[in-house]
Amino acid sequence: MMRQCRAGLLLSRALFKNSWRWQASSASERALQYKPGETIHGFTVKEVTPVPDLFLTAVKLDHEGTGAKYLHVAREDTNNLFSVQFRTTPLDSTGVPHILEHTVLCGSQKYPCRDPFFKMLNRSLSTFMNAFTANDYTMYPFSTQNAKDFQNLLSVYLDAVFFPCLRELDFWQEGWRLEHENPTDSTSPLIFKGIVFNEMKGAFTDNERVFAQQLQNKLLPDHTYSVVSGGEPLDIPDLTWNQLKQFHATHYHPSRKGFEQERIEALLHKLEIQMKHQSTSFGLSLASYIASCWNHDGDPVDLLKIGEKINRFRQCLKDNPTFLQEKLDEAKLSVFSAVDSPVAPSDKGMNLFLHGITDEMRQKHREQLFAVSHSDLINVASRYLALGQCTHGMAILGPENASIAKDPSWIIR
Secondary structure (H helix, E strand, O other): OHHHHHHHHHHHHHHHOOOOOOOOOOHHHHHOOOOOOOEEOOEEEEEEEEEHHHOEEEEEEEEOOOOOEEEEEEEOOOOEEEEEEEEOOOOOOOOHHHHHHHHHHHOEOOOOOOOHHHHHHHHOOEEEEOOEEOOOEEEEEEEEOOHHHHHHHHHHHHHHHHOEOOOHHHHHHHOOEEEEOOOOOOOOOEEEEOHHHHHHHHHOOOHHHHHHHHHHHHHOOOOHHHOOOOOOOOOHHHOOHHHHHHHHHHHOOOOOOOOOHHHHHHHHHHHHHHHHOOOOOHHHHHHHHHHHHHHOOOOHHHHHOHHHHHHHHHHHHHHOOOHHHHHHHHHHHHHHHHHOOOOOHHHHHHHHHHHOOOHHHHHHHHHHHHOOOHHHHHHHHHHHOOOOOOOOOOOOOOOOOHHHHHOOOOOOO
């Protein structure tokens, strides 16, 4: 990831500075000379769009190695801003994205000193430095009018978010801890303390804030917006240091894309070999393979053109490196549109009466869906979607059948 972080630094420097090869007068005009398909320090230009209403040119780029997305806004403005942003969707109200936002700024691999963020406040010429935790994302913006200061801050920010120290003591300070009310008196009562803990206690003394938070939670009771991303003071002490580190490992990645090309090729190669492996049960396997599709009026002949589909799949990956991630996101949205759809009280009651499905069980199921990763899909596909394997066995209620018990294609539990 060091290489990816350095690529981001080089790209920012390349786009931030005036290029010697261009004679155009304004930053917006210079940006128009970037061409889709052009590669800059590992980033590929995807789109160049003038926005005359705002006197700027927007340049969208993707990093080929990680899938990270970059938006460069070229405009004649002496105040230059940079921001790195991550999708952070909490599943509880422990405030993990908020506490992580604080903790990553407490030192990193390149800058292991205590609180480099606050040290930069006194040493930087910045016009703005901060970080924000929203309901479903976290962002780290800064701005400055000095070119050298821009590069210094860029280095500090990128190293902080990608390579933080995440020390346990920093977690206790920024998140929560138990401490004697009087630190010099070990007999005084123990109380909860912590920067985020105290901050959220103060936030919930505002009646408007409480109303807005409760309104959002009640409107979307089965969604990530049903929790308090900043942290509910009563729930914050449930967060552990290891959970904080895991949240960072899961969410703070340049793209969270991660589909390994080697594993994809291995799976495709496996399918190609199985296509050519004609065993004595080939006809039966083939009939089972097309049965479901044909039963639903699908084209069985088209289904047999596996080689053609593999080649088309490879071409999609070549044309769009984030093809699989986009399909995974579409699948998740499709699933969650059903999971998060409003449920009438009568239906909830019927589900509880007939099947024993509680709100807690629904939420647990939802969290399991959120946790599905690309590796899970590849493992399942490799295990169950291989041509030539019997994958159509289903559970049947009834008396035990001796002939089925002897059939190796059935798994009896």
